[in-house]
Amino acid sequence: MTGRPLRVGNASGFYGDRCDALREMLVGGPLDVLTGDYLAELTMLILGRDRLKDPSRGYAKTFLRQLEECLTLAHERGVKIVANAGGLNPAGLADAVRGLAARLGVPVRVAHVEGDDLGGPQGRFPGALTAHAYLGGAGIAACLSAGADLVVTGRVSDAALVSGPAAAHFGWAPDAYDRLAGAVVAGHVLECGTQATGGNYAFFAEHDPADLRRPGFPLAEVYEDGSAVITKHDDTGGFVDIGTVTAQLLYETQGARYAGPDVTARLDSVTLTQEGPDRVRIDGVRGEAPPPTLKAGLTRLGGHRNEVVFVLTGLDVEAKAALVRAQLEDAFDRAEARPAEVGWELARTDHADAATEETASALLRLVVRDPDADTVGRAIGGAAVELALGSYPGFHVTAPPGKGAPYGVFEAAYVERSGVEHVAVLPDGERRPVPFGADDTLVLDDVPQPPPPAPLPPGPTRRVPLGLVAGARSGDKGGDANVGVWVRTDDAWRWLAHELTVARFRELLPEAADLTVVRHDLPNLRALNFVVQDLLGEGVAARARFDPQAKGLAEWLRARHVDIPQLLL
Numbered sequence: 001m002t003g004r005p006l007r008v009g010n011a012s013g014f015y016g017d018r019c020d021a022l023r024e025m026l027v028g029g030p031l032d033v034l035t036g037d038y039l040a041e042l043t044m045l046i047l048g049r050d051r052l053k054d055p056s057r058g059y060a061k062t063f064l065r066q067l068e069e070c071l072t073l074a075h076e077r078g079v080k081i082v083a084n085a086g087g088l089n090p091a092g093l094a095d096a097v098r099g100l101a102a103r104l105g106v107p108v109r110v111a112h113v114e115g116d117d118l119g120g121p122q123g124r125f126p127g128a129l130t131a132h133a134y135l136g137g138a139g140i141a142a143c144l145s146a147g148a149d150l151v152v153t154g155r156v157s158d159a160a161l162v163s164g165p166a167a168a169h170f171g172w173a174p175d176a177y178d179r180l181a182g183a184v185v186a187g188h189v190l191e192c193g194t195q196a197t198g199g200n201y202a203f204f205a206e207h208d209p210a211d212l213r214r215p216g217f218p219l220a221e222v223y224e225d226g227s228a229v230i231t232k233h234d235d236t237g238g239f240v241d242i243g244t245v246t247a248q249l250l251y252e253t254q255g256a257r258y259a260g261p262d263v264t265a266r267l268d269s270v271t272l273t274q275e276g277p278d279r280v281r282i283d284g285v286r287g288e289a290p291p292p293t294l295k296a297g298l299t300r301l302g303g304h305r306n307e308v309v310f311v312l313t314g315l316d317v318e319a320k321a322a323l324v325r326a327q328l329e330d331a332f333d334r335a336e337a338r339p340a341e342v343g344w345e346l347a348r349t350d351h352a353d354a355a356t357e358e359t360a361s362a363l364l365r366l367v368v369r370d371p372d373a374d375t376v377g378r379a380i381g382g383a384a385v386e387l388a389l390g391s392y393p394g395f396h397v398t399a400p401p402g403k404g405a406p407y408g409v410f411e412a413a414y415v416e417r418s419g420v421e422h423v424a425v426l427p428d429g430e431r432r433p434v435p436f437g438a439d440d441t442l443v444l445d446d447v448p449q450p451p452p453p454a455p456l457p458p459g460p461t462r463r464v465p466l467g468l469v470a471g472a473r474s475g476d477k478g479g480d481a482n483v484g485v486w487v488r489t490d491d492a493w494r495w496l497a498h499e500l501t502v503a504r505f506r507e508l509l510p511e512a513a514d515l516t517v518v519r520h521d522l523p524n525l526r527a528l529n530f531v532v533q534d535l536l537g538e539g540v541a542a543r544a545r546f547d548p549q550a551k552g553l554a555e556w557l558r559a560r561h562v563d564i565p566q567l568l569l
Helices: 021-028 041-053 061-077 090-104 138-145 160-170 177-190 242-250 317-334 373-381 490-499 502-508 553-559
Strands: 006-010 033-036 080-083 110-114 130-133 150-153 218-222 228-232 257-259 264-266 271-276 279-283 286-288 293-313 341-347 361-370 405-416 423-425 431-433 461-465 470-477 480-487 517-522 527-532 561-565
Touching: 006 160, 006 177, 021 033, 021 061, 033 160, 041 130, 041 293, 041 405, 061 080, 061 090, 061 150, 080 138, 080 160, 090 110, 090 150, 110 138, 138 150, 138 160, 138 423, 150 160, 160 177, 160 218, 177 218, 177 228, 177 242, 177 257, 177 264, 177 279, 177 286, 242 271, 242 279, 242 470, 242 480, 242 527, 293 317, 293 373, 317 341, 317 361, 361 373, 470 553, 480 490, 480 553, 490 561, 502 517
Parallel strands: 006 033, 033 080, 080 150, 110 150
Antiparallel strands: 006 218, 110 423, 130 293, 218 228, 228 279, 257 264, 264 286, 271 279, 293 361, 293 405, 341 361, 423 431, 461 561, 470 480, 480 527, 517 527
């Protein structure tokens, strides 16, 4: 690391994150660039429905409310703002920001990036509500190099919010793969906000609860060679250590190659060092050419769904569940139209000899889906309520069944880069086409798995939860889920690498028993990353599973009991 770093902060990890984070980051300490990530797979569906109601919308409205309070402050402090809040309508948001700036009397040069929209209903993906390619950071870099103070984008890769400003600041060439990869890794750590500063952290109980009530947002000091330090402003809550950075590095990733529009970052090359309190250095990152295609996210309306949760209290829970299920299935068969999909799930939340009625009760969840809203409305509204006086003893539900609600479906597609127009619309209105990086592209084959470390010698064990020695974090990518598992000592890594095989993973998480599970080893991080294909069906918007984004999957794994060597405890 040499020279002054570029200080890039984050003030949003999703559409709905802390509204006052923008101000917190601007007043909390020095920054060069402040980023905001507003777009997730589900958000694109939400914005798509907004656009159906009003074609002038389709962007994150909360961003404008944040700017109303903070635009003057950012201008006074010389902080550039880069956000993907443009969603489906970056040009519309850019115009709205210009109007706000004029009303506030702030001379802000606004630019935006477009070209990600692949046409929606009339485009190359008929039937899609939204269809957007993931663009890289080059358009952002072009806007900043042309003097923009604020850049809004549509669908770019989350890490592009950091790699774009870094490329502009340091003048990196499109084939500076190691440098770009380092910035992409830093961007991936920042993109989910406080998940890098103690939020959603497996070992949170080891820290002062008062310090975790309001974690500060993270920032990265990015250097010219692509290395970075992840930290946060002084006097803010939370903490930054190797564990929090490792957890976020593993979040929603797949193999050792983290492929993006500008570069493929090799996660197996990342080295983390605790440089000081709340400072973790990232270096050693190697980059490769990007793949020849761009990922595109497609959303569509999948139909309508409805659900009801029956409360089963006291004795004979299984028999009560069987009775009401048989009654409802019979009612569906007699109905004018049976729902296309009917799903049941019994959660045994009940305890024997319980001290309260709630802890004596189990929950039986029924979910129905159908293209027709009336079918799912009638299916539950009529059939379930009619059983109120003629079913199991103690019959009641958590809430009255309502009308059927629409649900969405997310899927990924891949398009040739040559078929996507990447355009930087500069502050003066010039529309500048942005080339897609260097000419060389990478064919993404599997990275050979490194040899496992030498196993621990045999010794006494205790049967305890895996989470006593292993941290984990999980998330969703469309219908797939990933679970990253890491440990904090070399001895624990020697044990984990041999213990948590794919077969053992399936045994501990029976929901994955019949699914394709792929394990990727990351020895530098003392980590394993498991990708579970099709666990989430048609994605989060379809809400096909109790935990539709697999957020708690890692904590379920950590709660499972295994035989752990005594020396690790």
